[in-house]
Amino acid sequence: GQQVMQIPQYQHVQEGEDFTTYCNSSTTLSNIQWYKQRPGGHPVFLIQLVKSGEVKKQKRLTFQFGEAKKNSSLHITATQTTDVGTYFCADNTNAGKSTFGDGTTLTVKP
Amino acid sequence: DAGVTQSPTHLIKTRGQQVTLRCSPISGHKSVSWYQQVLGQGPQFIFQYYEKEERGRGNFPDRFSARQFPNYSSELNVNALLLGDSALYLCASSSRYSNQPQHFGDGTRLSIL
Numbered sequence: 001g002q003q004v005m006q007i008p009q010y011q012h013v014q015e016g017e018d019f020t021t022y023c024n025s026s027t028t029l030s031n032i033q034w035y036k037q038r039p040g041g042h043p044v045f046l047i048q049l050v051k052s053g054e055v056k057k058q059k060r061l062t063f064q065f066g067e068a069k070k071n072s073s074l075h076i077t078a079t080q081t082t083d084v085g086t087y088f089c090a091d092n093t094n095a096g097k098s099t100f101g102d103g104t105t106l107t108v109k110p
Numbered sequence: 111d112a113g114v115t116q117s118p119t120h121l122i123k124t125r126g127q128q129v130t131l132r133c134s135p136i137s138g139h140k141s142v143s144w145y146q147q148v149l150g151q152g153p154q155f156i157f158q159y160y161e162k163e164e165r166g167r168g169n170f171p172d173r174f175s176a177r178q179f180p181n182y183s184s185e186l187n188v189n190a191l192l193l194g195d196s197a198l199y200l201c202a203s204s205s206r207y208s209n210q211p212q213h214f215g216d217g218t219r220l221s222i223l
Binding site for chain 1: 212
């Protein structure tokens with residue numbers, strides 16, 4: 001079935017360093033969503049990307065959708081301890097029946 | 111406004127038993143989706159209901175069933191529980207059927223002994 005792969009699985013950074021997680025699909029995605037899940041919490045919607053080559057920014061977070069709509073990335077500039085959590089991409093091509101990647105877990109050392 | 115609410119928060123069952131999990135979507139949201147999240151993995155899609163009709167089913171056995179009520183709340187039922195059903199069960203609601211952010215509840219942590 002359709003899958004989205006995320007790398008890396010884990011990332012440990014020093015506070016202030018940058019962080020990037022990548023999401024790849026073997027098939028073209030109509031749209032992709034990004035979620036953040038804090039330890040012990042539930043996924044929280046961050047953003048949705050729809051257009052080829054789209055770039056969206058939320059403060060220190062930059063989201064990109066590839067030109068071929070088969071990959072996406074999330075980049076965090078100057079990480080803070082509040083950024084700790086697992087970041088998931090989700091293929092929402094079939095609305096409401098999202099296929100999630102297995103996430104990238106970010107830990108930040110103060 | 112209240113977010114998505116799920117009950118119970120935790121549940122312990124034994125193999126072979128049956129369980130019912132409940133979800134109330136955000137007011138005005140007509141789409142409810144259920145996901146299973148095993149530790150260390152992303153949520154896996156189980157069911158989607160929209161306007162009280164099943165709109166999608168993931169790769170789960172027939173032991174899993176669900177329904178949506180006229181007030182758009184939903185129940186997920188799992189029969190003949192197996193050890194492998196131990197997971198966090200998440201409910202998500204969205205305002206429309208297509209291309210909308212999904213708002214998740216806190217989930218029900220189900221443990222099978």
